[in-house]
Amino acid sequence: MQCAHWHRLPLDLAREARSKAPGGHLDRAVRCHLSPHEGDEHYGFLTELDEYGAALWLRWYGRGEMEVVTLPDCPALGTGRNRDGCCLFAGHIQQHTWEGAQKTASRTS
Ligand SMILES: [Zn+2]
Ligand SMILES: [Zn+2]
Known part of the structure; x- marks a missing residue:
């Protein structure tokens, strides 16, 4: 699951x-990269x-x-293979991205 909010990137x-x-x-x-969350603060990945x-x-x-912000990468590593x-x-708030992926994988298998 991922937050459903999108935002256009303005020219400036x-x-x-x-x-x-x-x-x-x-x-x-x-698109906001967080899993569905409370509040109205959203984060969309631009580039590395x-x-x-x-x-x-x-x-x-x-x-x-x-605004455009520079943020350090999340240092957490998944526990999977x-x-x-x-x-x-x-x-960041909410789950790490691999937590959501692992849950999706276990749901479908
Ligand atoms: Zn969001
Ligand atoms: Zn993380």
């Missing part, structure tokens, strides 16, 4: 993201910043404010 913030990550691929719209162990995220609020890394940022 796309420019800001590109100046911080010139080689990164940017999508025109991002390899050299810093960090990534660019679009943070937006239900009332319309948004692959020890997948979490695709979120350090200090």
Whole structure:
């Protein structure tokens, strides 16, 4: 399960993201990466910043404010065979991404 909120990446913030990550691929719209959550603060993944162990995220609020933020990668590793890394940022709320994946896998098997 994943939060159902999407947000368009406005041109000015796309420019800001590109100046911080010139080689990164940017999508025109991002989906909140968190699992379904309370509150109206959403985080959409923009692109990696390899050299810093960090990534660019679009943070937006239900009332319309948004900003590009640089957040360190979440250091948590999954307990499964692959020890997948979490695709979120350090200090995120809700589950790690591999927790959701593991639950989905066990539900379908
Ligand atoms: Zn969300
Ligand atoms: Zn995590």
